[in-house]
Amino acid sequence: MIPAAFDYTRAATVEDAVTALAGAGDDGKALAGGQSLLPMLRLRLAAPAMLVDLGGLTELRGVRDDGDALVIGAMTTHDDVMRHPLVHEHAPLIAQAAETVGDRQIRHLGTFGGSLAHADPAGDLPGVALAMDAVMSVAGPGGMREVPASEFFVDYFTTALGPGDVLVSVRVPKLTGWTTHYEKFHQLAQSWSVVGVAAAVRRSNGSIAEARVALTNMGVTPVRARGVEEALRGAPATADAVAAAAGRALEGASPLTDGTASAEYRTQLAPVLTRRAVMAAGGL
Amino acid sequence: MTRITMTVDGVRYDDDVEPRTLLVQHLRDRLGKVGTVVGCDTSNCGACTVLLSGKSVKSCSVLAVQADGADVTTIEGLAGTDGELHPVQAAFHESHGLQCGFCTPGMIMSAVDLLTENADPSDAEIREGLEGNLCRCTGYQNIVKAVRSAAESMRASVPSTPESAATTEGVTT
């Protein structure tokens, strides 16, 4: 299939992109790596009148060290993210999740920011961003603003980005002394996550000092498993304690039934995968 | 119409294209590069895989305008100018890594990309590395064998340089 016709502009600056997208309003769409958008265009499930290509904005690519945080450019590809030494050192959870996105070809073009802005409930990176307390830098018609991950994912395929907004970069606080794991459950390598669990654990003297857990596809947006985190805080680093804590994975979750799985099945999976994710993250 | 310039299999082309033109359409319909094929609409099958600036991409999920200025290598540009097969092509033949051959161009291009990154992949790494390419004929067993054997012959022909396999190059702004 071939997409419906659209107008196209390749933005030379972020300001250009904002102006073009603001001008197009609801008929405009930003094109990052295009790995989610192109199939939708080809199936004509989406038919924007104007595509604003961010591909030329080299300043949106790359990862830099910003003291107590990393700043990941929104147009950095999954492939670059998952290989970047700074990411491995300070935010390995992001690398672990990025490795599971799509396949090699898709990771070569698909971008970190694109995945977050697309906000697919089955996407792996939104949950990770939530677990990491990431903060999005957004350029819009009113200038730059910061949106924490907890406010960025608003609804099913919906973020806080409005018409004319461009996700510029993502600030990820460094997690020093933590170990992490992303547990993705899907039957086939190409399939999207049925449920995913992002877990980060800081151990101290045989116990779990603190933990962060976020769930993919247990609601229309990623879900921070605060109950699990609370139960793990100060808990002994044992399988039993982790299993007990994982039992609270469903607090705050409201899984959907869709073509991939039923809500009932997701309800079964979430505690099991949470237990496995925390065990793996904690090296247990 | 948007003006784009592209080097495909070593030849430079300047064209005006409709923005909605997919890279694979441009290759096939405009440039006559029909060795690259389309097997699906959703970027699952990977039959259309080409190298875009040296990295594997699915040419059905890239607009031609996105590839403006890029260097594209297709299955047709893989063999040497004297017709000598690329080691991956030779290995697919030798290991019977194809039957109907429709997935083969994409499968070979993905394997080339994989071996560029990992010169000595395990079978599991080969299987993971080819997860973006579907084949309906072979059950993949001989494809995996072909890639393993291509890796061996490529390692044998290239003098090994320590650290050459390091792939942690990062892009830093």
Place this chain on the structure above:
Amino acid sequence: MTVTEHRPTGEVGRDRRRKEDARLITGRTSWTDNLSLPGMLHLAILRSPMAHARITGIDVTPARGAPGVIDVFTGQDVADIQGSLPCAWAVTPDIKQPAHPPLAVDEVRFAGEPVAVVAARDQASALDALEAIDVEYEPMPAVMDMEAALADGAPLVHESLGTNKCYTWVFDSAEAGTGGDVASAAEAADVVVRSRYVQQRLIPAFMEPRSVVVDPTQDQITVWSSTQVPHFVRFFLAFMLSMPEHKIRVIAPDVGGGFGGKLQVTAEEFISFLAARRLGRPVKCTESRAESMLAAHHGRDMIQDVEISARSDGTVTGLNVRLLANMGGYLRLLTPATPLLGRYMYNGIYKFPAHRFECTGVFTTTTPTDAYRGAGRPEATFAVERAMDDLAAKLGMDPMELRRRNWVRHDEFPFDTVTGLTYDSGNYEAATDRAMELFGYDELRREQRARRDSGDPVQLGIGISTYTEMCGLAPSRWLGSLGYAAGGWESASIRMLPTGKVEVLTGTSPHGQGHETAWSQIVADQLGVPFEDVEVMHGDTRTSYKGLDTYGSRSLAVGGIALVEACKRVVEKARPMAAHMLECDPADLEFADGAYRVKGTPGAAKSITECALAIFAAHDLPEGVEPYLDADASYDPVDFSFPHGTHLCAVEVDTETGMVTIRSYVAVDDIGRVVNPLIVEGQVHGGVAQGIAQALFEEARYDEDGNLTTGTFVEYTIPSAADLPQIVTDRTETPAPGHPLGAKGVGEAGTIASTPAVVNAVVDALRPLGVTDVRMPCTPERVWSTIAAARAASSGDGGEAR
């Protein structure tokens, strides 16, 4: 008796690398969609979004005026000339055979049915114009469930037929005189196990979407099509459109897989043909994957009720099978026959003394079903192999022991089966022993016990499939007696060129099987010419005009014999010339390694190449010798051949998530003598992969309104390399007695064998939890919910689960 003992002396038996590869690995291919002709227009087809509706109006006016559009037409525009898509197999005298207009005229009966066609200067314009066509539909009730469709008062798919029942076909061994009565057998049995198995609907999902190009500007209207059956396409275009057959040429160029999915005469071929004639210009119609999923025929989709009776020692006494087979909205080429192609195989390799089989075909408002790799035989094998496992569980016997007790022993061949066939040859003991050895059966059983005892959340299961199948469609007389419109012969022609090079024309039509290579090996041996000196041509009705194409593992089993016979005729034709040149009696010559030698006179020899040149020159031909060595032969099989084998599968089932992981898979197949072991192994790998995919991954699903909800590869999940195991293969060889090469056929064996092996393994893992069946595909959710249901049931009666 493993194959390593058989050392090939000639080409046959060698693992030759394929000739086909050179073009396929370099992108120098000739897929239909690669073709571009002067003035060629592109077609796009508007397809029904509704499963069942009356078309009350179509407005194409805006589409006609759209940019680039040359023509738009609907079913009404071609109603008088479009004919009906053919169904070639009336399986019973009273079968309901509704017309199947290529373009719907006033009613649609499945989502995806063609409704209107746009011809435009480029594909994008054609697709754009589809959106400008306004169709008014009056919705009618979708008919989705087979059992509901047969109930009184059910809404009808075809009102004029008065029923949704297409046919009922019955075989009873007591009536046929091939065995006893199943009802009596069940009454007398110690054990009767009744099971319902469901063959989910599958989509063949060949990698190359279908494409058709029609050029009406030549003296012969030329049709290029991505088809398995160019000869069928020509015949039926002529027959159904009242066209002179000699004015149509059909070419199947490189074809990217079929698996039965391109064993079809399609609406798209008819529509393209009509459009090209209407416009007087070449047209191309290439489907998208989404269209292919909707419109190309589907496979399987049956409900199987199986009753197996046995004595307490495990001896089986009867097998009663009732099938409901989903036809879909219309009958295509082999739709009604596909489930019946399996009907001879429900007894498997076992000595059932009584058998009854009943199949009812049912119309529903879904995409028509038809052949998919194995076509009826995988379903049959699944049923009997699952039933044998269920019986073993009921009897508390090892499932392999139960099989050994009941299968046909190697010294009992040829064996007349309860279904009325004669199994030619086989050695089930040898194949099984080899498979058990490679698999480590006893060790795995020990591990299974340990995991069960420890209550491991990951359980181990072992699955067995000891299968046979019938290859080599088919004796023409047999086909005719069953109501099939065509025969089952095959042909081959040899053109011996003056320089001794050889052109082979075959009526088979490969699409990945490697006939160019295998046929070259056969010819090289038969004529004693180098492998490289043979060129194999196929898939063009101008050159290979006699043939019945490739499907049903028939090409080598039938076409291979025709090829050997044609070669023998060439050898006999050259013999008088050789004798003439050697000045001896033709009877004194023996032919070997490409040369005629005078018996007992070592030095005197003439090569067939020398004969070819001398005959071409024709300066000194003996009396009655034609100036060429070409020869034709055909072969009509007298019976089927019956490959067999033993497949063993070990799976791990994560009972917390339901995830199934294949840990090991062993396939030992006996397909008779092998022409090219490399190609054979590849066929087994691919077949096993497709069978595993049915067991674990794939299912075409509809919602209650009849919308296909698995319309792309995102939802219809075919496995990648990362999802499949390494398969251990080996072979035993029991030559086919009726075949000059001893070959049987291999194209479908892996698919037939593997599905029950995998599902038996999954069920075996879970039996202690009270699970007796898991519906395919055994997705994690389905496995988990089956476990949960079994646990709930067993906790209700006091906790049976161990």
